[in-house]
Amino acid sequence: MTGQGSPAPDSSPSTAGAPRVRIAPSPTGDPHVGTAYIGLFNYVFARKHGGKFILRIEDTDRKRSTKSSEEAILAALRWLGLEWDEGPDVGGPHGPYRQSERLDLYKRHVQQLLDAGLAYRCFCTPERLADLRKQQEAAKASRYGYDRHCRDLDPAESLRRAEAGEPYVVRLKMPLTGTCVIEDGLRGSINREYGESDDQVLQKSDGFPTYHLANVVDDHEMGITHVIRGEEWISSTPKHIVLYEAFGWEAPRFFHLGLLRNPNGSKLSKRKNPVSVDYYRELGFLPESMLNYLGTMGFSISGDRDRFTLDEMIEAFDWSRVSAGGPVFDPVKLRAFNKQDLMAMDLDELQRRFVESVLRPDRLRLLLAQAQKRVDLLDEVLPWGAYFFGGGVDYKAIEKKFRIKGRTRKETIKALSAYLEAIERDERARAFTAAGLEAFTEEFVESIGWNKKFYQLLRVATTGQAKTPGLFETMELVGKDRARQRIRDAVAHMKAGENW
RNA sequence: GACCCCUUCGUCCAGAGGCCUAGGACACCGGCCUUUCACGCCGGCGACACGGGUUCGAAUCCCGUAGGGGUCACCA
Numbered sequence: 001m002t003g004q005g006s007p008a009p010d011s012s013p014s015t016a017g018a019p020r021v022r023i024a025p026s027p028t029g030d031p032h033v034g035t036a037y038i039g040l041f042n043y044v045f046a047r048k049h050g051g052k053f054i055l056r057i058e059d060t061d062r063k064r065s066t067k068s069s070e071e072a073i074l075a076a077l078r079w080l081g082l083e084w085d086e087g088p089d090v091g092g093p094h095g096p097y098r099q100s101e102r103l104d105l106y107k108r109h110v111q112q113l114l115d116a117g118l119a120y121r122c123f124c125t126p127e128r129l130a131d132l133r134k135q136q137e138a139a140k141a142s143r144y145g146y147d148r149h150c151r152d153l154d155p156a157e158s159l160r161r162a163e164a165g166e167p168y169v170v171r172l173k174m175p176l177t178g179t180c181v182i183e184d185g186l187r188g189s190i191n192r193e194y195g196e197s198d199d200q201v202l203q204k205s206d207g208f209p210t211y212h213l214a215n216v217v218d219d220h221e222m223g224i225t226h227v228i229r230g231e232e233w234i235s236s237t238p239k240h241i242v243l244y245e246a247f248g249w250e251a252p253r254f255f256h257l258g259l260l261r262n263p264n265g266s267k268l269s270k271r272k273n274p275v276s277v278d279y280y281r282e283l284g285f286l287p288e289s290m291l292n293y294l295g296t297m298g299f300s301i302s303g304d305r306d307r308f309t310l311d312e313m314i315e316a317f318d319w320s321r322v323s324a325g326g327p328v329f330d331p332v333k334l335r336a337f338n339k340q341d342l343m344a345m346d347l348d349e350l351q352r353r354f355v356e357s358v359l360r361p362d363r364l365r366l367l368l369a370q371a372q373k374r375v376d377l378l379d380e381v382l383p384w385g386a387y388f389f390g391g392g393v394d395y396k397a398i399e400k401k402f403r404i405k406g407r408t409r410k411e412t413i414k415a416l417s418a419y420l421e422a423i424e425r426d427e428r429a430r431a432f433t434a435a436g437l438e439a440f441t442e443e444f445v446e447s448i449g450w451n452k453k454f455y456q457l458l459r460v461a462t463t464g465q466a467k468t469p470g471l472f473e474t475m476e477l478v479g480k481d482r483a484r485q486r487i488r489d490a491v492a493h494m495k496a497g498e499n500w
Numbered sequence: 501g502a503c504c505c506c507u508u509c510g511u512c513c514a515g516a517g518g519c520c521u522a523g524g525a526c527a528c529c530g531g532c533c534u535u536u537c538a539c540g541c542c543g544g545c546g547a548c549a550c551g552g553g554u555u556c557g558a559a560u561c562c563c564g565u566a567g568g569g570g571u572c573a574c575c576a
Binding site: 024025026028058060061063064122126129133137140141142143144145169184187190191192193196197198201203204205206208210211212215230231232233234235236256258259261263265266267293296297298299300301302303304305306307320323324325326327328329330332333334335336337343 | 576
C-alpha cells in the first residue's frame with residue numbers, strides 16, 4: 001500500500017561516523033551464492049563509506065550447524081575477495097563472532113525482558129503447537145501462528161513451573177495493536193500491523209536463542225548501523241523493531257534486497273540450480289567474474305555498461321542505483337562474463353590461474369594415482385581422465401546403462417534422487433572422501449532396498465562412463481559439486497528419456 | 501488463505517514527466533572477416549502486465565486489477 005514509486009533512497013548513515021555492516025551466515029550447509037550476493041552489497045557499502053564489514057556466524061541451530069560448513073563459508077567468501085574486518089577467525093573488538101560462544105549474553109538479555117514483563121515463558125508442548133496449527137489450517141484461519149496461550153500466565157506461577165523443571169521457551173510480547181512502520185532504505189516505508197505478528201520465540205527450550213533475539217542483541221552489541229539483508233526478512237522486521245524498543249536501543253537502518261531467483265521465479269534453490277559457491281569455484285569460474293555478475297543483480301553502474309570491477313562498484317555504489325526486484329540468477333550470462341575475463345587476461349596470468357585451479361597439486365595427485373595403472377604414456381593422462389574435468393557429460397550414448405534390470409525407470413530415478421538428498425544430511429558424504437562415500441553409500445543402498453547395481457548407476461551418472469577406476473575414488477576425484485550436478489543432470493536425462 | 505514486497509525485451513539492467521520512433525549486456529538469428537573454430541565487426545529479432553485517472557504531455561506520478569515472489573517454525 002505504500003513504498004511504491006520513489007522509495008526515497010538514502011545512502012547516508014543514520015548514525016554519525018563510519019557505518020558498520022555485517023554478513024551473518026548460518027553454517028548449515030554449503031556456501032550459498034545468495035550469501036555471497038548479500039555479502040557483496042554489504043562489503044561494497046562498507047568500503048564505499050570507509051566503514052567496517054563484519055562476519056558473524058549464526059550457529060544458534062545446534063542440530064544443523066557444523067564446523068565444516070562454517071569453514072567452507074569462510075573459505076568461499078575469502079575466495080571471492082570479500083575480506084572482513086572482524087570475524088571469528090580474525091577477531092575484533094566485539095567478539096566472539098560466533099553466536100554459540102555468546103550464550104551468556106543472550107541469557108542475560110532474555111532475563112532482562114522477562115523481568116520487565118516484555119517477554120514471557122511459554123510451556124506449550126510441541127504437540128499442542130502442532131495441534132493448534134492443524135486446527136488453524138482446517139479452519140482456514142486468516143491468521144496462523146501462536147495463540148498467545150501462555151502470555152498472561154501469572155509471573156510467580158511461571159517462575160515456579162520453570163524452577164520445577166518444566167520445559168519452556170521464552171516468547172516476545174508483541175503489541176496487540178498499532179502499526180509498525182519500517183523505514184527501508186531501499187523501499188521506503190513499509191507498514192505492518194503489530195497484531196499480525198505472533199509472539200516470536202526468543203529462547204528455545206534448549207536455552208539457545210533464536211535468530212531473532214541473537215541477531216538483535218549482536219547487531220546492537222557489535223555496533224551495526226545498517227542491516228543489509230534479503231527480502232525474506234521483511235516480515236519479521238517488526239519483531240526486531242519491538243526488540244530494539246524493548247531494550248531501549250536505537251534500531252539500525254534496514255535495507256532489504258530482492259532475492260536471487262530460479263529461472264521459474266522462485267527463490268534460488270539447489271533443486272533447480274547449483275547454488276554452492278564451491279561449485280562455481282570448482283568448475284573454474286573466476287571470482288572477479290562472479291562478483292561482477294552478482295553485482296549486476298539489482299545494481300547497475302550505468303545505463304550502458306555491466307562489466308566492472310569490485311573497486312569500480314564501490315566507487316559508483318549508491319542506493320539509488322539499486323533496485324528491489326528479485327533477479328533471476330542466469331548461469332549463461334555468468335559464463336559469458338567469465339569467458340570475456342579469460343580473453344582479457346594476458347597469457348602469463350591465464351596460465352597461472354589455470355594451473356592454480358584446474359591443475360591443483362592435490363587434485364592432480366588423485367588423478368595420477370588412478371591414471372598410473374591405466375595409461376601407457378604421460379600424454380594420455382588428460383584425455384584418459386577427461387571426465388574428471390568440466391561440468392556436464394553427454395549421457396546420450398550411454399543412456400542404456402540407466403536401465404537397471406528388475407527396476408522400473410521410476411524406481412531408478414527415485415533412488416538416484418534420494419541419494420542426492422541423503423548426501424546433504426550425512427557428514428561422511430558431505431566430506432566426499434572415497435572412504436566416507438563408500439561407508440555412506442553402502443548404508444544408503446541397503447536402506448532403500450537396492451543392491452550393488454546402484455553402484456554402476458552412480459558411476460554412469462557421475463562420469464558418463466561405464467568403465468572407471470573404483471567408484472568412490474572416482475567420485476572423490478570428480479568432486480562433490482561436480483558429482484552432484486551430474487547426478488542431477490542424469491536424473492533429468494532419465495526423466496526426459498522416452499521409450500524405456 | 502492472511503499479510504508484505506515486486507512488476508521495462510527470454511534473462512540482467514538503463515530510464516527518476518517531454519531528450520523514448522524506449523538504450524546497453526547475455527542469449528538467439530543473419531552477414532562480413534577467415535583454410536576451420538574462436539575472436540572481432542555490422543545488422544536483426546525482442547519489452548514499458550492490464551484498466552482507470554492526474555497532466556498540454558506518462559515507461560516515469562496516483563488508484564484499481566492481474567501476475568510473480570516472500571513470510572506465516574523451539575531454521576536462519
